[in-house]
Amino acid sequence: MKEKIENAQPLQVRTNSVVLMRRIMKNYVAPHMGKVLLATFFMIVSSALTAGFAMMMEPVIDEVLTQGNISRVWLLGSAIFFIFVMRGITTYQHTIIMTNLGQNIVGQIQRDLVSTFLTLDLAFFQQNPSGQLISRVINDVNVMRASVSDGITGFGKNLLTLFFLVSVMFYQDWFLSCLVFLIFPFTAIFVVWVGRRLRKMSGRIQEDMARLSDMLSQIFQGIRLVKAYGMEDHERERTGYAIHKVRELVIKSVRVNNLSTPVNETLVGLVVFAIIVYGGYSVADGGSTAGELLSFITAFSMSYEPMKKLAKLNASLQMGLGAADRVFHMMDRRPEIKEIVAPTRANYTKPDIMFEKVEYKYDANERMALDGVSFTMFGGTVTALVGPSGSGKTTIMNMIPRFFDPSVGRILIDKDDIRTLSLSSLRQQIALVSQDITIFDDTVWANVGYGKHGAYQDEIIKAAIAAEADDFIRRLPQGYDTRLGEEGLKLSGGQRQRIAIARAILRNAPILLLDEATSALDNEAERAIQATLAELQKGRTTLVIAHRLSTVQNADQILVLEEGRIVERGRHEDLLAKAGVYARIYGAGLR
Ligand SMILES: Nc1ncnc2c1ncn2[C@@H]1O[C@H](COP(=O)(O)OP(=O)(O)OP(=O)(O)O)[C@@H](O)[C@H]1O
Numbered sequence: 001m002k003e004k005i006e007n008a009q010p011l012q013v014r015t016n017s018v019v020l021m022r023r024i025m026k027n028y029v030a031p032h033m034g035k036v037l038l039a040t041f042f043m044i045v046s047s048a049l050t051a052g053f054a055m056m057m058e059p060v061i062d063e064v065l066t067q068g069n070i071s072r073v074w075l076l077g078s079a080i081f082f083i084f085v086m087r088g089i090t091t092y093q094h095t096i097i098m099t100n101l102g103q104n105i106v107g108q109i110q111r112d113l114v115s116t117f118l119t120l121d122l123a124f125f126q127q128n129p130s131g132q133l134i135s136r137v138i139n140d141v142n143v144m145r146a147s148v149s150d151g152i153t154g155f156g157k158n159l160l161t162l163f164f165l166v167s168v169m170f171y172q173d174w175f176l177s178c179l180v181f182l183i184f185p186f187t188a189i190f191v192v193w194v195g196r197r198l199r200k201m202s203g204r205i206q207e208d209m210a211r212l213s214d215m216l217s218q219i220f221q222g223i224r225l226v227k228a229y230g231m232e233d234h235e236r237e238r239t240g241y242a243i244h245k246v247r248e249l250v251i252k253s254v255r256v257n258n259l260s261t262p263v264n265e266t267l268v269g270l271v272v273f274a275i276i277v278y279g280g281y282s283v284a285d286g287g288s289t290a291g292e293l294l295s296f297i298t299a300f301s302m303s304y305e306p307m308k309k310l311a312k313l314n315a316s317l318q319m320g321l322g323a324a325d326r327v328f329h330m331m332d333r334r335p336e337i338k339e340i341v342a343p344t345r346a347n348y349t350k351p352d353i354m355f356e357k358v359e360y361k362y363d364a365n366e367r368m369a370l371d372g373v374s375f376t377m378f379g380g381t382v383t384a385l386v387g388p389s390g391s392g393k394t395t396i397m398n399m400i401p402r403f404f405d406p407s408v409g410r411i412l413i414d415k416d417d418i419r420t421l422s423l424s425s426l427r428q429q430i431a432l433v434s435q436d437i438t439i440f441d442d443t444v445w446a447n448v449g450y451g452k453h454g455a456y457q458d459e460i461i462k463a464a465i466a467a468e469a470d471d472f473i474r475r476l477p478q479g480y481d482t483r484l485g486e487e488g489l490k491l492s493g494g495q496r497q498r499i500a501i502a503r504a505i506l507r508n509a510p511i512l513l514l515d516e517a518t519s520a521l522d523n524e525a526e527r528a529i530q531a532t533l534a535e536l537q538k539g540r541t542t543l544v545i546a547h548r549l550s551t552v553q554n555a556d557q558i559l560v561l562e563e564g565r566i567v568e569r570g571r572h573e574d575l576l577a578k579a580g581v582y583a584r585i586y587g588a589g590l591r
């Protein structure tokens with residue numbers, strides 16, 4: 001139970017509600033003020049018409065039915081018909097305008113959120129699981145939309161309708177009105193109690209649903225593992241339990257929610273009882289007319305709906321504010337890796353790259369990931385990084401595009417500290433082929449073309465030919481127009497690698513960062529890739545995390561890492577002759 005409460009924490013509003021509301025109003029609602037005003041106009045008209053109908057009951061009864069003034073029936077009937085038509089039209093207009101506004105707001109918040117995410121550092125994405133970020137952009141923003149449009153219109157509309165109807169009631173019989181409002185506070189107390197319980201429950205339902213969807217996405221992503229280890233029954237049970245929990249909670253919340261029905265109906269029955277008894281006597285005494293009484297009853301029964309809706313609004317508003325808090329919290333994140341005020345535009349050919357006493361420590365870890373790393377890569381040469389798992393190879397590579405900045409020390413490209421360069425121009429100098437290749441759910445054109453903005457088709461084909469990918473691409477069902485499925489499921493490991501290499505060739509950048517795949521390719525594929533890689537490395541300064549024999553044998557310089565330090569460096573033959581760490585790793589087959 002304690003764990004539950006702690007888990008529920010992030011769902012609660014921590015920022016002041018007024019601050020949150022002012023921010024939503026100022027940034028997202030104010031730009032659409034014209035729409036808000038128009039919707040308000042329709043809302044006022046529709047509320048007034050509702051009360052107008054209740055008012056009309058009086059002349060209908062008194063003039064037509066009691067006094068028998070039958071000629072008036074056409075006029076009154078038509079007026080009531082007109083009221084209903086106009087109420088339909090204004091309510092429709094109001095709903096459409098508000099939906100439009102709500103969707104505009106959602107779109108704007110989602111765009112702002114995604115823009116913020118795209119500026120953030122790699123570290124941010126390593127700390128926040130993608131499922132959570134997606135939930136911020138989709139679920140939370142939708143909860144916000146619901147409560148913003150409910151809040152602006154629902155609140156105003158229902159309050160106004162209620163005001164008009166209550167006015168009608170007081171106009172018709174102030175004493176009876178006072179009597180009715182003596183009973184209503186009891187309903188209000190009950191509604192508030194139900195609302196509070198529901199809010200708590202809906203928070204828990206959201207949480208359990210999030211957990212269930214996390215579970216499902218993990219299972220589907222890891223379906224190979226699930227099947228290979230025969231864990232289907234285990235997963236069925238786990239998800240079955242989670243589904244069961246969500247179901248129980250939903251049923252419980254519906255039960256609580258509808259508890260208000262019998263209680264409210266009883267109270268309303270009591271009020272109607274009072275109206276009929278008191279009103280009946282009053283009409284009999286001649287204190288009021290039958291028309292006035294019916295008009296009163298109509299107004300009263302119609303005021304029930306807006307009152308119920310107002311009660312529900314608070315819960316929706318609270319949930320919306322909770323979501324807004326989470327959304328703004330993310331939107332306010334700023335990247336830590338920034339440019340200096342007047343950065344230099346990088347533009348190099350065969351640059352030298354130099355690490356000077358670079359140290360790095362991940363926030364989460366005690367131990368230094370890099371500890372005094374110094375080396376130089378000369379322009380146009382190949383440097384290979386080798387070392388046991390966790391020795392810091394990927395960390396070194398991530399520092400060149402400034403995915404992380406050194407805690408101590410600096411990195412120079414042709415004598416320029418990389419922190420003085422504009423980020424985009426620095427990254428423009430780099431082609432990256434990573435271990436886990438990303439294939440986008442798009443055509444081959446787009447996937448290879450990712451390497452260069454606005455690449456021409458013949459450039460893409462040329463790059464594919466150089467990467468020896470052209471042959472297999474042409475054999476795909478629609479050639480270059482083939483959509484590669486989600487995560488490129490339609491391609492083999494080697495094919496994916498060749499797409500990635502084509503991408504890098506197309507980028508034609510002076511610096512090449514290569515994280516070799518650890519999966520063993522067959523001899524023929526290995527030879528083919530080797531040839532294309534040699535082609536790719538020509539004329540560029542290359543840093544490669546090496547798992548292949550051929551890579552280390554051909555490297556101009558090998559850096560051997562151990563626990564964040566360079567323990568040996570040199571060419572393959574020299575290092576072997578040394579019979580040290582490298583010889584040991586090499587003897588074990590590198591990987
Ligand atoms: N995002 C991170 N947060 C915290 N610690 C990290 C992170 N990434 C790496 N580390 C730690 O930093 C150290 C170096 O990791 P790095 O990824 O550079 O190793 P590696 O040599 O690339 O290993 P491998 O061969 O397994 O890819 C390891 O101890 C690792 O646990």
Ligand SMILES: [Mg+2]
Binds near residue numbers: 393394395
């Ligand atoms: Mg690594």
